[in-house]
Amino acid sequence: DAKTTQPTSMDCAEGRAANLPCNHSTISGNEYVYWYRQIHSQGPQYIIHGLKNNETNEMASLIITEDRKSSTLILPHATLRDTAVYYCIVRASIQGAQKLVFGQGTRLTINP
Amino acid sequence: AAGVIQSPRHLIKEKRETATLKCYPIPRHDTVYWYQQGPGQDPQFLISFYEKMQSDKGSIPDRFSAQQFSDYHSELNMSSLELGDSALYFCASSSYRDEQFFGPGTRLTVL
Numbered sequence: 001d002a003k004t005t006q007p008t009s010m011d012c013a014e015g016r017a018a019n020l021p022c023n024h025s026t027i028s029g030n031e032y033v034y035w036y037r038q039i040h041s042q043g044p045q046y047i048i049h050g051l052k053n054n055e056t057n058e059m060a061s062l063i064i065t066e067d068r069k070s071s072t073l074i075l076p077h078a079t080l081r082d083t084a085v086y087y088c089i090v091r092a093s094i095q096g097a098q099k100l101v102f103g104q105g106t107r108l109t110i111n112p
Numbered sequence: 113a114a115g116v117i118q119s120p121r122h123l124i125k126e127k128r129e130t131a132t133l134k135c136y137p138i139p140r141h142d143t144v145y146w147y148q149q150g151p152g153q154d155p156q157f158l159i160s161f162y163e164k165m166q167s168d169k170g171s172i173p174d175r176f177s178a179q180q181f182s183d184y185h186s187e188l189n190m191s192s193l194e195l196g197d198s199a200l201y202f203c204a205s206s207s208y209r210d211e212q213f214f215g216p217g218t219r220l221t222v223l
Contacts, residue, residue, distance in 0.1 A: 043116070043202050043214030044155060087154075099145060099168050100204075100212060102154040 004088045009107040018075040020106050022088030025069040031092050033064060035073045036100070037084040044087065044102075047073065078110045114138055116205050116215035124221045125193050133188040133218045137205030143167070144186040145212060146178060149200040161186060193222045 005023040012018040024033065034049040048055055048062045050071070055062045061074040075082055085105040091098050117136040125131050137144050143162045147155040157170035161180035172178075175193075180186045190197060198221050204212040 038155075041200065041217070043204070043217055044212075046211045046213065049211070098210065099157040099160055099170060100147075100155075101157065105154060 004090055004103050006086070006088050006104060006106045008104065009109070011109050011111055012075075012078050014080060014110050014112050015077055018078040018082065018108060018110070020073040020075075020086050020088075020108065021070065022073070023070045024088070024090045027068050027090050028092070031090050033062065033068075033071050034089045034091060034100070035060070035062065035086065036089065036102075037082075037086045038105075039081075039084040044100075047086075078108075080110050080112065082108065083110045084108060116203055116213055118201075118203050118215040118218050120218060121216065122219050122221075124223065126223055127193055127195065129193050129222075131190045131193060131220060133190070133201050133203075133220070135186045135188070135203030135205075135215060137184050137186070137203075138207075138213055141205035141207045141213075142184060143206045144180055144184070145204040145206075146172075146186070146188050147202040147204065147214075149202065149217075150196075151199070155202060158188070190220075195222050198222045 032049050032051050035047040036044040038044045048060050050062045064071045085107050087102050087105040119134045145160040146158040149155040158172040159178050160168045164180045175191050178188045200217045202214050202217045204214045206212045
């Protein structure tokens with residue numbers, strides 16, 4: 001699976017949009033970009049995933065560059081409950097038992 | 113909606129003892145994953161099962177074993193416990209759509 005690079009930490013004001021970048025320059029054509037987050041000591045939570053098109057769901061938006069070498073997770077109106085470690089994970093295929101390889105992640109702090 | 117259930121939530125054991133962690137996946141999920149998260153570390157994949165067969169294996173010590181039963185629940189058996197086994201153990205489940213849903217974890221403390 002491709003390696004990802006994320007900032008170690010970020011801060012964002014409550015109510016503003018939080019934009020979390022991820023570099024995955026060695027991503028291959030059949031690999032998807034997944035985002036999970038982990039609120040302190042809770043189980044990781046799935047947020048969103050995409051292959052090459054931008055995706056949006058009730059939690060967030062995912063913007064993937066045209067060359068697919070980087071992506072940005074957007075939380076449109078951050079709340080204090082969005083404080084968590086956010087993991088960008090690249091993995092092949094969408095079916096089958098595919099493990100998640102967690103990297104360092106970005107520790108996002110939402111400030112009041 | 114039903115979530116992944118893990119039991120027990122907390123477990124305290126002495127060195128060299130044995131522990132069994134249980135995981136009950138979301139109904140109709142056929143795949144179970146186990147992850148270990150040490151203090152201040154990121155989750156690390158241990159092992160996974162698909163339709164009751166082992167599908168992948170990560171950095172799981174030989175002292176650990178796991179299986180998935182006919183009702184799709186899974187158990188992680190840990191023997192000869194060491195201090196370094198103290199960690200959060202997460203189970204996740206998925207169906208063919210493959211987003212993994214994690215349980216609340218079992219916090220194992222080895223004294």
